[in-house]
Amino acid sequence: MRIAQLVRVHLGAVTVLFTLALSACLLVAGLPRAAQGSFDEALRGSLATAPAAQADLTVSVESRSPSGDLHQRSEFDFRDRRWREILPAPLRPLVTAPGHQSAKTVLTPITGTGGHTYINLGWLSDADQRVEYVQGRAPGKPSSMTYENATIPVFEVGITESALKEMQLQIGQTKVLGENDYVAVKIVGAFEAKDPGDRYWSHNLDILQVTKIQPPGKLDFEKHITTLIPDEGLAVLSSEGRNLGYHWILPVDPSEATALAAPDIDAAVADFDRAIQLQASGGGYHLQTGLPKLLALFLAALGTAQTVMYLVLGGLLAVALGVIALAVLLLGDRLDHTLTLARARGGSLRLVAGVAGGVTATAVLPAGLAGYGLSYLVPGPALPIVHLGPAVVVLVAVGFAAARAARTYRTPLHERREDVAATRPSARRITLEVLIVVLALAGAYLLRVRGLSGGDPFLLLVPVALTLAVALLTLRCYPYPLRLLVRLTARGRAAVPFLGLTRAARARSASVLPVLILLPALGVSVFAAVISDGITTTQRLASWEQVGAPIKLTSNIEISEATIDRVRALDGVEQVVIAQTGRVQVGYTAERAEAIAVDMAQWRHILAGAPIGLPALSDGALVSPDLRGRGTFDIGWQSRVKLATRGVIDSVPGFYTEGKFMIMPLDVLIRPAVNTLLIKGDVSLDALARLVPSATVESQERALSAIQDDPLTHAVRWTLLVVTVALAAYALVAVVLSLVVGAAERARAVSFLRTLGLSDRQAQRLTVLEILPMILVTALVGLGLGLLLPYALGPAVDLSSYAGDLPVGDYALDLFTPLALAAGLAAVAVLGAYAHTAISRRRNLGAVLRVGELT
Template structure:
């Protein structure tokens, strides 16, 4: 017999099998690619939003002596040669990149100038950049030239000292008062002179190159602790010819090389290798001593990549559970389709076996026919999955191959079991087979291991190496074991209540209930397959629905935690009362609570903290019905004896608790009497450290004036632009809304990937559940048709035939749906330690995922109803046979 003959004869089952293999290969191969694409997008978004100084590799050296330009260039080539292969693949060099090296002095004081002998609190470093000629343009004066020697008028003791020509950025010229032509003395010992010859600007100030050289674009002001004075720091550019002269016994030097990382080359697949390569590079750099000191390499992207891998592994855990459940259900449905095709081929193969055909020959024909269907379908599904954007990770290649091999192995196994002995005639529904003790023991072990695994997962939690090693295999094992245990329990238990109900139905006037329930209770052994498919499908669907609802709630909670109210308005200037009234009149606004937040002085020294003045009672009313709560307002307090300052009650962070009265300097000085602690004020204060929360009118009580700079708003459909326009302030305020923050959270690649994956998996599983029911009806169609043919001759109507078919399949669907619903609701609690939704909520500090019983119940009921409807539709088609066709069944 040619292997193509069974496929041509049984085209219907072959087409069904081909479609199932194709879709399963597409899903199993395409979803990982799509998810991997989201992973890479999340990484590129994270690295692209970071400063280049936190991404690039930087080699620093604090030498005992400086070098010339040629030696620095040779060192630059040496660092590039030390890069490990994994790191070299993600770095870039040459013109147009951020790659460069530099020499600069550190903390060089301005000791005097030509205009003022005492220009104190000024620091001006000298620097040379290897590519300064391409990065800056001079808008005044000229570029610096080589170093000369000079004397300082009025100070002959200095003798001949080096005179550096320098260029300054425009911002430093204005802030430090050093126009072109100014000469300054640098250093209190080993003094040198520097003359400003030009003023420059960056060719492209927005270039990430300047993340490494911010001091060459702007001067900075640093307050001196404990005083009202300010330090000014800037860095000046000098010429390449002056590099040798920068060296000095009394000056600190820094050599620096920047090796930029090409963020687009770093992916989720090589992130761990990049981290290891950075560590290897750092060790190699330390082993190259020069200039009397060893160089050190900064960790570069290690911090970003480590945090990303932590979030990635947590995300992979949830997606692995979902995709694993989909693969199991897909293989189960394919097993039913294989069974349908092999059942249709069984008479021909049985005849071949009865006529002396060997088992290998029968196996080659049957399995070859299945392979002829599944292999092209699997290849087409794999090819279609390659069109999905995303990298081809191993599971994307192995998944379609595994689906195809599983179909062929199932076919070979069924044929070996069915044809290892010559065929015989008999009715399986009238034969009671004794259950094997080994099988019972195995099933008991599976149930016990599943329950024990769930208990251990709740008690011991997960491995602490998830960020390094990926998902804990124990977490992956527990859902599979629980689902398998639930399916075994349903398979073993559901015939028992059916027999009892059938016994009761015998006393009724109608024959259809009794016959339908009896057929269901006497179903052949392979009728248990729908249970093994429906239960995982419903379990994973309900689990996905619960997680999806929990994800929505978690993301919204994170948005509230970021905002602190329906909307938060922050201003750098005081918000006057008339502006507050205008905000209250904005459509949709229900309530507005003003607040004041700023840095405050604690005590009389340089100890500072954060002060928040707010009416907590009004804030609690504003948050009523939301996902946040505010602390109770503190009771009024009296000032301790001996202090003339007014006393106000306060809530303080834990680090300030137990200190008695705290003297606080804000707009006026007062004594804060701690009356409780505050753990956090989400949206108002990022971290509850050195935090003091006082009544809103505290500054008024202290003799000053309350100057609100924050508004907390509640309402519906709050629009950030309308709220900002209503204020009419001279400085544009910052308006944050819950809806705006929620949009940012849900727009992240990881959040989008999990939402789409949950939707696709839920739809696919519902379709597979319906297909499983239809396939088992088709597989058992011959036996059912024989029974119905006899009943039709006895007067059974088409309507009764449809009812009989539905009653045969409906109990199994309903019981399995109930078990799947229960197990799907249990899984989130059983897997609680392994499911962290914070990575999909902007890493907000959220915990738990509320269970939406209504959504889960509607989903289970809907899938069950669709499956029963499919059974009814099949019965409606099958019952339309004419009486003559019914009589010829089985001939």
């Protein structure tokens, strides 16, 4: 037989199969690429936004004797090259940019301050590229001076301009450092960072900022600052009598990171640390980095994203294959007369199966190649599924067509009357189906009880088993309520309800395939919609928890009343609630707690309609769990205040989530020093920032955008949306194809009945009653399965990484999507039934009745 001629004759069915195979191959190859590309983007964003001190690799050593001191830049360069040579292979793509080296002392007190003020000495290999002097001059060669009858070195140093004021120092001033082995520093210049926002300064914050430390049990703070010395000072800098450390910074390039390589980095970092300890002469070298921790957090979020995506993409592939099988079934029905005649004339079974497979391959093979090629337009790496997915689609379609033909035409002539009586299932089949249902229920129970450990494939099997179990139960139970309805309608005088429901109850075995397609299609699409809606709801809650008000303005200094009045006068401002925050003394001890003084009634008013709330408070204080049970507090803030405990609050939205904290009424303070404004209204954040330059402005909408715009979160929600739409489309296609597959047999039956006086209106009602029960039952069961899956899988899937670190567990029952899908399927079924009867009405009854007869 000529396959090309058969393709031309049945071009409509071939085109449908080509279109479905093309869409399936494009989705199965393109979505994983897009998802993996989003994973890579998320990892790069995570590394780029993390402090460089965490992401970069820092090799450090503490010099314990003058013999181990480094005095020349070349000594640092030599070791830098050595560290790069022994980098493990997984780290080499990440560490390509040049780094920098430093030498710093720590805990170097100013003589005579009793250990309250420290000036450390620091050398940066690229200081001339990073800072510029705004006062005085750059430091030069060290000199010497006599102190307590001994000659000590004097280092010329530069200091950040802000530290001059904070530590009450002056240019030209000389300070002696140490308690026994003394050195002196002469401040000759003040500098500023050329780019204070550069990630580089994450490694050297001690140079830009004064560090304040409150020793345990003390009320006063220690102040620490690191000054800069030149290369000439490095030659004199010694570890004798002071704590001196050397550091080599190997910067990690976030743009070279990939999610696929991330699991290997942890082991590579450990190997690098061991290699450093073995290779370095003198010992004491070790690796400092937070890269494994950053990757662990990312991989935890990635694992959840991959799990969710594997579930929905697996469901999408299964549904796509089912719809393609329906299309193959449609094409097989179109070839039925030709293949039956060929078999009756002596054609071999191999020939018949080969023709069916060849015609199918003519449609799906070009579609697979086209879908595979189009997937390369999607940005992202080519995973194994990108290559295997289209091949699986093509092989399943061709294999199903050939196997069906071999089974159908195994005898030269075949007569099928599956619409007359249903075959009784074998004991082996019943046992297998019962086993599947039991295993699915046991798996769901165990998943609810014990959760899921990372990498456990059990999670992927439970949804599949549940879907299969529900499908089997639906297929087994579906005919019984219909038979009951048939008995009820048999007592009536109208023939159409009886005939329509009878044909539905005796549907041919091919109707099983639409059920197996619609169930996972609706189940997975509703599951994806519910998960996406749960993430969206929790994201909104997290944004309110982070900010605590529509707009929050916090200042590090007091906000004057005149400024507050100007804020109230801005266009769009509806209400302003003033508050004061700070650390308070608890009792007369060194214990400290965070506190906020605010008019709680006004704050509760601006939170009206928000997903968060606050308890009422008129007097006393609300305290954190760490402060519960203490009765009345004696608080030291601006003055001594006594407050009775009025309740316990786990967190204060926008302010405190853990530790010791309390909320008190604003009027307990004699003169509030307002440093926080809670604002309601539609006002420009930039205008507020310009009005209060010392303040940081946050908004709930901006916080929500930051959560939603996270690359990993965006990838999960985008994939869920695409899969939901694709599955809904496949479900509708399955309904249409199920109508078309049985169209010939249905037209023949309606034509017989029309010869007996069946009117066109009755024919329409008959067709609707035959089709609609299967659609409605399957739709309702599939929707119920989709609504159940989030609760069944809830303990095993942690979605907090995509919802502002809040657990996603409150899946509100939003019936819009389920009802829309059910209504769409029902509407398509009804319209298809009416279209079918309209087409059948135009056919010649004699021609229809002769279709398929071989006598």
